[in-house]
Amino acid sequence: MTRNGLIRAGLFFGVLIALPFFSTSQWLTNMFIFTLMYVALASSWNLIGGYAGYPSLGHAAFFGFGAYFTAIVFTDSVGYGWSPFLFLPVVGISAAIISIPIGYVAMKTRADVFAIVTITLLFMAQTLAFNMHKLTGGAQGKGIAVPSFDPATFGRPFYFGMLALAALAMGASMYFRQSKIGLSLSAIRSDEDKALGVGVQVNRVKVLGFAISVGITAMAGGVWAYYEGFVYPQFAVDPLITIGMVLMTFLGGRATLWGPVLGAFILVPAQQYLSYQLGANQFYLLAYAAIFLITMLVLPRGVIPTISDKIWLKKKQREAQA
Amino acid sequence: MHLVVQALILGILTGGVYALMASGQTLIFGIMKVINLAQGAYVILGAYLTMSLFQWTHIDPFLLILLTTPLLFVIGAATQWFLLRPLRPDDAVELSLLVTFAVALGLEGLMSVLYKTTLRSIQPGYENHSWTIAGYQINEVRFYAFLLSIAMLIILYLLLQKTKFGRAVRATVQNPMSAQLLGVNSKLVSAFGFGLGVATSAAAGAVFGLITPFNPGSHYDLISRLLTVVILGGLGSIGGSVIAAMVMGIGAALVSALSEPVWADFTFFAVLILVLLFRPQGMFGTKARGAL
Numbered sequence: 001m002t003r004n005g006l007i008r009a010g011l012f013f014g015v016l017i018a019l020p021f022f023s024t025s026q027w028l029t030n031m032f033i034f035t036l037m038y039v040a041l042a043s044s045w046n047l048i049g050g051y052a053g054y055p056s057l058g059h060a061a062f063f064g065f066g067a068y069f070t071a072i073v074f075t076d077s078v079g080y081g082w083s084p085f086l087f088l089p090v091v092g093i094s095a096a097i098i099s100i101p102i103g104y105v106a107m108k109t110r111a112d113v114f115a116i117v118t119i120t121l122l123f124m125a126q127t128l129a130f131n132m133h134k135l136t137g138g139a140q141g142k143g144i145a146v147p148s149f150d151p152a153t154f155g156r157p158f159y160f161g162m163l164a165l166a167a168l169a170m171g172a173s174m175y176f177r178q179s180k181i182g183l184s185l186s187a188i189r190s191d192e193d194k195a196l197g198v199g200v201q202v203n204r205v206k207v208l209g210f211a212i213s214v215g216i217t218a219m220a221g222g223v224w225a226y227y228e229g230f231v232y233p234q235f236a237v238d239p240l241i242t243i244g245m246v247l248m249t250f251l252g253g254r255a256t257l258w259g260p261v262l263g264a265f266i267l268v269p270a271q272q273y274l275s276y277q278l279g280a281n282q283f284y285l286l287a288y289a290a291i292f293l294i295t296m297l298v299l300p301r302g303v304i305p306t307i308s309d310k311i312w313l314k315k316k317q318r319e320a321q322a
Numbered sequence: 323m324h325l326v327v328q329a330l331i332l333g334i335l336t337g338g339v340y341a342l343m344a345s346g347q348t349l350i351f352g353i354m355k356v357i358n359l360a361q362g363a364y365v366i367l368g369a370y371l372t373m374s375l376f377q378w379t380h381i382d383p384f385l386l387i388l389l390t391t392p393l394l395f396v397i398g399a400a401t402q403w404f405l406l407r408p409l410r411p412d413d414a415v416e417l418s419l420l421v422t423f424a425v426a427l428g429l430e431g432l433m434s435v436l437y438k439t440t441l442r443s444i445q446p447g448y449e450n451h452s453w454t455i456a457g458y459q460i461n462e463v464r465f466y467a468f469l470l471s472i473a474m475l476i477i478l479y480l481l482l483q484k485t486k487f488g489r490a491v492r493a494t495v496q497n498p499m500s501a502q503l504l505g506v507n508s509k510l511v512s513a514f515g516f517g518l519g520v521a522t523s524a525a526a527g528a529v530f531g532l533i534t535p536f537n538p539g540s541h542y543d544l545i546s547r548l549l550t551v552v553i554l555g556g557l558g559s560i561g562g563s564v565i566a567a568m569v570m571g572i573g574a575a576l577v578s579a580l581s582e583p584v585w586a587d588f589t590f591f592a593v594l595i596l597v598l599l600f601r602p603q604g605m606f607g608t609k610a611r612g613a614l
Binding site for chain 1: 359405416417421424428430542546557590598
């Protein structure tokens with residue numbers, strides 16, 4: 001990590017850690033909880049969707065897994081404090097373990113068929129959540145104990161929970177960029193056959209990347225479930241969650257560290273504002289689709305790579321003139 | 323035994339409908355090497371269009387297909403021309419996949435705004451009629467739907483085999499570069515082919531709306547079934563997808579009759595996993611992919 005990079009990350013997290021102590025405004029905290037959740041989600045999606053070029057459309061299945069796992073372990077009636085947060089590593093590791101056989105099968109295919117398998121997985125997870133009544137409560141949903149936090153700063157623990165997950169996801173992203181895993185994944189993205197030919201452990205790396213990615217996603221699901229207090233199949237295993245992750249990563253710039261973060265910081269506040277203004281859920285499906293299409297057509301590489309290319313070009317031009 | 327035969331009948335009839343949906347999907351994949359994640363949404367759009375037109379004009383839904391097919395052809399061709407054609411070629415496969423996904427979302431959003439999310443169905447008055455032959459129930463609508471699907475498949479086959487356009491399409495599928503060198507306008511063929519693939523969802527949608535209640539979110543259900551069918555048949559093989567549709571239709575009907583309907587969905591997922599594990603190219607797909 002360069003010095004500039006360290007300063008940037010230090011500033012980013014410094015401001016975010018200090019923020020709740022300056023404002024206890026509820027809507028602001030709520031908005032940041034969701035923004036940070038999507039920073040974590042999009043950054044973790046980027047690990048496999050960005051670096052490896054395997055566009056998973058099924059991450060919401062693991063988000064739902066994390067949400068239900070947490071909800072089932074901490075069912076209503078007793079007030080829990082921080083313990084669901086301490087339980088998160090178990091949620092993450094379980095999701096990662098479950099994802100190994102799934103990843104192994106799904107990644108026998110290339111990008112396009114992979115998307116099919118994962119979208120089917122998403123649908124199956126939702127069907128399971130609707131139908132395993134004993135475990136998930138079916139369509140009636142599953143309640144979690146109300147946390148025993150001070151009402152005045154109720155959102156704060158969730159804020160820090162999501163912030164920690166965002167840091168974890170960004171840390172993983174950072175690590176991927178500098179390590180052999182990241183290199184192997186980008187080799188896979190450029191040309192999987194060649195990567196295999198030069199001795200990249202293609203299968204192992206892909207499955208590992210997938211496991212880390214969905215592990216973080218599941219943990220975010222766990223915090224989300226505890227925050228919401230109630231888990232319904234249509235919200236916990238929601239295609240919109242997957243879409244959010246993909247869209248934010250693409251908008252900000254995939255296979256970059258800050259792209260997914262920027263995407264989340266643009267889209268989540270916009271979405272909250274839109275749903276406040278328009279109310280209806282259906283309209284922001286349309287808005288999502290429109291932003292998605294515009295991003296693909298106008299900024300297919302995302303904001304950050306496009307801008308940094310421009311800056312680089314300017315610099316070169318200046319150097320050439322000098 | 324009665325139960326099994328009844329399930330077989332139902333499965334064959336439903337399989338025909340899946341075959342129609344899957345043929346459009348396969349055609350699009352063959353020409354453009356793009357998996358169209360919006361195919362399910364186009365089918366639902368077809369269903370809503372048929373429903374609205376039927377409520378408005380009271381013309382039989384089966385006749386309305388003559389109206390909705392050209393409409394969906396235009397919508398499909400426009401999608402290709404405005405949203406897929408401009409994509410940069412170096413990562414076109416991944417991007418076009420996501421573009422079709424975005425189109426599916428947009429259509430879902432649009433239909434949710436226009437029609438809300440309550441379950442609807444097309445009710446021409448005879449949707450519950452059925453014949454009883456030797457103790458077995460044959461639902462009238464499903465039977466017509468089956469016949470229609472077969473007819474559409476035959477038309478599609480003739481179009482691809484006997485017309486100049488069909489020849490251009492097949493040439494593009496086999497080798498886009500040589501086709502272009504031989505004077506095939508591959509941009510137009512792509513747009514027309516995509517339009518044609520989407521146009522099949524007009525008939526498929528009408529039929530789907532007649533046999534199942536639907537809402538804008540139904541396309542997820544449809545697309546995951548469709549994709550399983552397409553993969554089982556072998557990507558790009560229309561014949562393969564027809565056979566796969568039959569296999570899946572019958573399989574799902576049997577599972578649903580012998581256990582619970584919920585597990586029918588899992589039949590699809592299980593088959594998808596098994597195919598990917600043991601025969602990733604599907605029943606009739608070539609390793610190179612793209613044979614029609």
